[in-house]
Amino acid sequence: MSSQRSRSPFWRNRALVLTLLLLGAALRLAAPGQIPPGLYHDEAQHGLDALRVLAGRFPLYFTANNGREPLFIYLVTACVGLLGRTPLAIRLPSFFIGVLTLAATYDLARVLLGEKIGRWSLAVLTVTFWHLHLSRVGFRAILLPLFSALCLAQAARAVRTHRSRYWIVAGMLYGASWYTYTAVRFTPVALAAFVGYTLLFHRKETLARWRGALLFCGAALLALVPLGIYTGLHPEIILGRSGQVSVFSPEINGGDPWGLLLQHAWRTAEMFCVRGDRIWRHNLAWRPVWGPALGLAFVTGVGVALARFRRDASAALVLLWIAVMTVPTLLAEDAPHFLRAVGILPVVALLPALGLDWLQARLNARHSHSLPRVLLLLPALLWGMELASTTTDYFIHYAEAPLAYHWFEAGPVALAGEINTLRNAGWDGAQMLHGPENERIIYLDEQLWDSWTAIPFLVPQEKVRFLPAEKVTGATGQAFIIWPYRDWAPEVWPLIAHPAYLRVHEGPQSQGDKEPEPTTIALIIQADPVPELPAAVAHFEDGLTLHAALVAPEEAGARVQLWWRAESAPAAEYIVFVHYLRDGEQLAQHDSPPGGGALPTTRWQAGDLILDEHRLPGVTPDPARDTLRIGLYRRDNGEGLAVLDETGNPSGGWIERAVILSQ
Template identity: 30%
Template sequence: MNTHQKTNWFHWLILLAILAAAFAVRVWNIEGAPAGVYPDEAVNGIDAIKVNLGEQPFQWFYTDNNGREGLFMNLVALSFQIFGVSVLGLKIPSIIFGTLTVLGVFLVTKEIFRTPRAGLFAAYLVAFSFWSINFSRISFRAIMVPFLLTFSFYFLLRAIRTKSFWQFAVSGFIFGIGFHTYIAFRIAPAIIIIAFLGLLITKKHLFRNYWKQAVIFMVFMLISAAPMIWTFYAHPEFLESRSASISILSPEVNHGNLLQTFARSFGLSLAKYNFWGDQNWRHNYPPYPILNPIVGVSFLIGLIYLIAKFFHLLWLRIKHDVRDQKLFTYAFLLVWFFSMLAPEFLTAEGNPHALRSIGTLPVVFIIATIPILWILGKADTFSPSSKTFFFSFILALLIFAGTFDVVKYHYFWANNPAQYQSFESNLMLMANFIKDLPAEKDKVVIAENMQRIPIRLFNYQTPNIYYVYPGEIQSFLNEKELNNPIFIMTEKNDSVIEILKKNYPLSQLKGISTEKAMKFDTKFCIFK
């Protein structure tokens, strides 16, 4: 085996270790962190159960919860068939997509910089990122966006370099699948269009050399996107979403001052990476930025470097007709970042928002790799003793970057009371409590609409269970004859308890909890 082959094997072994570690930190203690299943996740699971029970067919678009592209729910349905209706069954698709995104980042970064070393650094940073770990452990369809972008762009960039027809086809097909994922992906074609303009001013005879390949890309993209395109054509109302009501373009939102609203939203969107992060406990560890200090500084330096070099090379192209391939590379990375940031800064609700900008996740870590590569390149001029010290220092920084977010997630975030409350962990306690009750016993869940969804998910086929709104309990009791019932409430409600006491004077109110739930104040009540 020659030296090149040994190096190749070494790189693949490191990548395999990174992928194994990435999977481990995403799947470990999945039942305990997050502490609950949020209603938005549970809706996905209920649609999946309905599919498996034959209550509805596989769909391209599910209309509940403001409407959702159907691919993720269909994969959850498949997961339930393998793992059963469980937390793992609900979340394993996210875990897999999150892990495979690490592989995708390696491949696309390796292709961009033409060195596996760059790919390994970027993959390592993604593998142990709080941002990526967190969304890989939540059953949200958005986690598919980084995965599809990285693999589509890997094959696209490779195809541009090699003029390979089949790679253009694969890239287009993967890209088209993106339209089946998350609303933020709908802006992704802007990356292709604007990057094409960058390629146009970089390569000579672009149309003559690539028009056939471009047609292949478009055809295969349309093939995979066709079911969703047809669905939206047949049901244009599905295109409407809550985004319209929170857009900065809406007069109700910008109050006649669009520029100021845009500047604030754009500033907050950028600030989340380094200064002030997403304040939602389901998305981040508030108030901290979504990147750890090492990665955050490296990303900021890399972004400034990219912008400066892009305009420098653009000036050389315009002024002196210099065609530098790096101009396309820099343009591509910048367009990717700012295009996928747009779903966040074009809305004015809840910013900074790490979920809406999830399409920037891969490119953020690719950009953060640029300063690392520059520093390592300079190290070639160091003396042997200086190299030893330098590489030891770099290794220490990488170890810090790799452990910081893992500890932050699995220890500090996972044990924070705010996380328990944000995920409404008492609903999981209720769901498990109800599952253990005798099948013949009447079980009445007194809860609001969103609160009952996680309970219903894990008790979908539980017999003799009723869901009642707090304000409707009296009319329910008047209409229904119950057999030795137990009433389960998400919280103590005095008016409901008074009604229950009048109807069941011998029953008592009890608080149900566990040691951990008492610590985090996430208990619930029963009346029996």
């Protein structure tokens, strides 16, 4: 019986740890590839590098995009090889790394501060918005917390057991961490600060472990040899980025480096409980690392660690590591910056864990003095409040934030999906299309290709032709993806194979970090073979016929769809007018050249079919009462184009049609 009782807490502890790991995995995998939307160009660049690796190139350091450490990119390469050119392939490694970091955090805290702190630390990191987000995006920074936790845990075991293998493994992990993310370059300072602390307060024990320290350093140096050689040969590549963002750069500090440094120190201190990173790619803008519940636990944990600082080397390690690893964000622009500060993860999770454990201990001590039993649940309640806050903030507020959409360049990603949809192959914005690929020729404005890295990652270059281009005869369909803010017509219209079914629509929108409003990034013109047509409903002068008029209800109004056919090339440029009537009274009107001006009648040729759409805001269709009045007039002088009767004689200036809703 006593054996069964002793085993019961063990299995309860393991069940709790497993439950927290499963919760962390569920939060990090829910709606994969959808939240956050898009694929930022740093992520897409990992994909392009992965394609080069799959093509047979194996660099030690990736030089594009200011230079990047290789380990995460090789993990991305494996996923791209398995899943293809999709956003999920870029982000899936972060999920596995994030879940492994949860387990490693539990192990680290358990070794340093005991089983209870291990569970609380796992619980804290599970619901930390910052780490949750990093586990769902394709930033290489997610690797550093994992290697930090693994390395420190093995080093702690080495100190306690005096076993050489732990020193060697810790050193190898530390050396490998230099292949993860730039912030690792501050870890020698953190380790040196801790060694200085131990020599000051625990000198005898520290000096007794000199052999282990040598094993650690030797293993680390061995792992670092390839990167060290590369750095010696190419220092401008490895070290160039740091100077670009330093607070000591005149372009950043505006002539006052020390004032900016002081300001950054204050902002960095605020990030834990008051105000965090403003950049939407890293955070729900301005959200601190923790809300009020775990923020209180964090402050309490800092107090507990400070009280133990001199006698407890583990508590000192936590504080010194966090203090030093905040320096990368303190010394660079945009403090606090949750990528540059990533080195404090997951160690920083141990401070709220200390606070929650301290509170639990105080409550347990007072329970014997008639403290209400329900108050014993207060630490769990604080954790639950953070879980609710993180879940709501991430999967509702952040997922639906327009700036998160734009700052992850979701518009260009959607455009790439639309290009693949036109091809009937590749990632279409939701899933992989496996063909068969059609014979439509895709013409792409090269400015779009060069401006957004996600497009060349998601769309194979051999599947598009860049404008300007030579005309291809015998095409069974064409699509033109155009940068709309230039004179594209002389390049596009000569390429269209007439007669054609012409359609145009605006592509997605994008908004850069410093742009006040989103703008449309592309105009998409399709020129496909002309399908069979229903009989014309109206004939106009100059060889124009209207074959159908439908109304599509939309959330903000209605969209009128008109199908025009050119029996001969029109002699003038015309404006189409659409009046929307209810019980004979006009509700709305829209006048526009066909295709919003992208498909002017002067470009039509005999046999062309044109889909012309007109949006009517605020209109809710009622087919029983509504009619459409449709006509054309010359753009140059406003002269109306007559409707022709069955004998070919003018019979009026417009037609009226009952409203028919499109299916």
